[in-house]
Amino acid sequence: MTTVPIDNIRNFSIVAHIDHGKSTLADRLIQITGGMSDREMAGKEQVLDSMDIERERGITIKAQTVRLNYRAKDGKDYIFNLMDTPGHVDFAYEVSRSLAACEGSLLVVDASQGVEAQTLANVYHALDAGHEIVPVLNKVDLPAAEPDKVKQQIEDVIGLDASDAVMISAKTGLGVPDVLEAIVTRLPPPKGDRGATLKALLVDSWYDVYLGVVVLVRVVDGVMKKGQRIRMMGTGAAYDVERVGFFTPKMTAVDELGPGEIGFITAAIKEVADTRVGDTITDDRKPITEMLPGFKPAIPVVFCGLFPVDADDFETLRAAMGKLRLNDASFSFEMETSAALGFGFRCGFLGLLHLEIIQERLSREFDLNLIATAPSVIYKMKLNDGSEIEIHNPVDMPDVVKIAEIEEPWIEATILTPDEYLGSVLKLCQDRRGNQKELTYVGARAMVKYDLPLNEVVFDFYDRLKSVSKGYASFDYHLTDYKPADLVKMQILVNAEPVDALSMLVHRTRAEGRGRAMVEKMKELIPPHMFVIPIQAAIGGKIIARETVRALRKDVTAKCYGGDITRKRKLLEKQKEGKKKMRQFGKVDIPQEAFIAALKVDS
Numbered sequence: 001m002t003t004v005p006i007d008n009i010r011n012f013s014i015v016a017h018i019d020h021g022k023s024t025l026a027d028r029l030i031q032i033t034g035g036m037s038d039r040e041m042a043g044k045e046q047v048l049d050s051m052d053i054e055r056e057r058g059i060t061i062k063a064q065t066v067r068l069n070y071r072a073k074d075g076k077d078y079i080f081n082l083m084d085t086p087g088h089v090d091f092a093y094e095v096s097r098s099l100a101a102c103e104g105s106l107l108v109v110d111a112s113q114g115v116e117a118q119t120l121a122n123v124y125h126a127l128d129a130g131h132e133i134v135p136v137l138n139k140v141d142l143p144a145a146e147p148d149k150v151k152q153q154i155e156d157v158i159g160l161d162a163s164d165a166v167m168i169s170a171k172t173g174l175g176v177p178d179v180l181e182a183i184v185t186r187l188p189p190p191k192g193d194r195g196a197t198l199k200a201l202l203v204d205s206w207y208d209v210y211l212g213v214v215v216l217v218r219v220v221d222g223v224m225k226k227g228q229r230i231r232m233m234g235t236g237a238a239y240d241v242e243r244v245g246f247f248t249p250k251m252t253a254v255d256e257l258g259p260g261e262i263g264f265i266t267a268a269i270k271e272v273a274d275t276r277v278g279d280t281i282t283d284d285r286k287p288i289t290e291m292l293p294g295f296k297p298a299i300p301v302v303f304c305g306l307f308p309v310d311a312d313d314f315e316t317l318r319a320a321m322g323k324l325r326l327n328d329a330s331f332s333f334e335m336e337t338s339a340a341l342g343f344g345f346r347c348g349f350l351g352l353l354h355l356e357i358i359q360e361r362l363s364r365e366f367d368l369n370l371i372a373t374a375p376s377v378i379y380k381m382k383l384n385d386g387s388e389i390e391i392h393n394p395v396d397m398p399d400v401v402k403i404a405e406i407e408e409p410w411i412e413a414t415i416l417t418p419d420e421y422l423g424s425v426l427k428l429c430q431d432r433r434g435n436q437k438e439l440t441y442v443g444a445r446a447m448v449k450y451d452l453p454l455n456e457v458v459f460d461f462y463d464r465l466k467s468v469s470k471g472y473a474s475f476d477y478h479l480t481d482y483k484p485a486d487l488v489k490m491q492i493l494v495n496a497e498p499v500d501a502l503s504m505l506v507h508r509t510r511a512e513g514r515g516r517a518m519v520e521k522m523k524e525l526i527p528p529h530m531f532v533i534p535i536q537a538a539i540g541g542k543i544i545a546r547e548t549v550r551a552l553r554k555d556v557t558a559k560c561y562g563g564d565i566t567r568k569r570k571l572l573e574k575q576k577e578g579k580k581k582m583r584q585f586g587k588v589d590i591p592q593e594a595f596i597a598a599l600k601v602d603s
């Protein structure tokens with residue numbers, strides 16, 4: 001294999017709002033440049049995030065890269081490294097680190113939809129990474145496409161020159177060859193010195209069942225070779241490189257990667273945790289002294305407890321979480337016990353979507369039936385003795401008399417919505433204690449910026465936003481700072497006993513509404529017992545809402561008149577099955593649905 005001159009390399013990402021056609025375009029580029037045969041492509045839509053790769057890679061949110069060969073109109077051969085980036089707000093961190101390995105981005109905007117919240121968020125990440133950007137208007141085959149309007153939006157809202165935007169239909173293939181030429185002529189090649197000592201960026205790493213830990217690298221200077229002894233500067237660990245290669249998207253082995261190239265290496269690295277994303281890799285024998293800028297670690301911001309419905313599943317749950325964590329260092333968990341729910345885990349996530357993905361995978365792939373407690377954010381508490389603590393589980397909150405001040409995290413949210421839903425969107429943000437910062441228009445759509453407490457967003461904000469805007473509003477956010485807040489710990493008492501899994505920190509002004517909604521939901525879902533069950537919401541000793549489940553004597557076998565014994569047994573079996581989905585709490589059986597419903601209520 002001949003080495004390619006650095007000037008003939010182009011490293012780029014595709015940034016877009018969800019559904020604007022990023023994966024479809026990536027597939028087209030792979031197909032045209034011959035990265036996969038038509039047969040391989042057929043029936044395998046969306047190569048970049050297809051289910052098999054998702055399975056192989058363990059998790060869809062991981063960035064990955066594909067190398068493409070392209071002979072341009074100038075007659076020269078180019079190498080493209082196309083780096084995939086996740087689209088969702090929770091993974092902004094992963095987007096930034098993928099972008100750090102490239103010099104340019106294709107900004108894909110659906111010409112029938114226009115600029116959306118994540119178009120903005122992602123393009124700003126690309127600009128922050130110093131990228132050259134080529135705007136691409138997709139879906140021009142649709143009758144509703146309005147490319148001229150969308151070009152204007154890109155200029156007005158983002159401030160990018162869109163006069164040379166490439167017009168394409170990733171679906172039909174129209175205009176896609178122009179994208180390939182634009183990559184060559186409008187994106188810059190990487191810079192790097194082949195003769196210098198090895199300096200490479202550790203972009204990502206994951207566990208592969210056959211190869212062990214695979215590390216994705218971007219070589220900046222020098223050459224990464226098979227057999228070379230490398231050193232990870234951040235951790236200080238040294239390894240002998242065993243394999244070097246790239247993805248086409250199939251794994252292809254080579255002897256070396258030169259400056260500007262992106263590919264993978266394997267070495268005898270035991271665990272993904274031994275690699276630090278953003279670390280600088282150098283030659284162990286003559287190490288460089290200055291590290292690359294690196295990244296801030298992704299820190300969990302949303303926490304919740306996950307408990308198996310069936311206590312016997314605890315070990316299975318622990319093993320399943322361990323497996324998921326292998327390829328997702330931003331997911332954290334530690335053991336937790338709850339009087340109501342038994343043994344489980346306190347888990348940390350990058351955001352609500354991340355939480356949903358993990359929960360969904362635990363139940364789908366590991367067949368686990370789980371109860372999740374109310375999501376919580378990290379609160380900072382200043383205590384009267386001058387110390388400061390961080391609380392991410394309401395159960396750990398110290399006695400109120402010891403607390404001098406509580407601070408909660410705030411976010412800045414950007415929401416784009418068609419004008420007709422603006423009123424409802426503003427009301428939703430206002431109800432969630434938001435402060436409006438800006439209201440402008442992007443074509444016919446309103447763009448609002450709100451400061452919101454993260455604590456109010458973790459409670460079904462996405463769902464509410466979608467429902468009040470009939471799915472048309474788009475949303476993006478980033479954390480800003482901590483602000484003092486008048487928060488109280490609200491408890492739910494069933495039969496006069498607090499259910500720890502349902503305690504939460506809420507703003508004082510919102511406590512009564514939420515407490516009322518929760519007890520009402522619980523009342524509907526707790527079946528009548530042989531005694532009266534009071535359900536109360538309380539702050540400290542003060543009851544703020546109350547409902548009562550009336551008593552009922554329920555004899556399921558009474559109907560059988562003592563006659564048919566098999567029928568009687570069947571009924572008892574059935575009742576036992578029903579019981580399995582219940583949590584025994586004191587003398588009361590609370591069905592799993594009651595926990596879920598109580599935590600989902602909106603007030």
Ligand SMILES: Nc1nc2c(ncn2[C@@H]2O[C@H](COP(=O)(O)OP(=O)(O)OP(=O)(O)O)[C@@H](O)[C@H]2O)c(=O)[nH]1
Nearest residue numbers: 017018019020021022023024087138139169170171
């Ligand atoms: N009509 C038309 N539909 C397209 C075009 N490009 C993509 N689509 C469709 O738009 C939908 C979204 O495309 P994707 O490629 O999955 O979008 P994405 O941006 O990768 O979305 P995520 O993977 O969710 O981030 C799919 O149903 C595609 O078939 C196009 O040029 N024209």
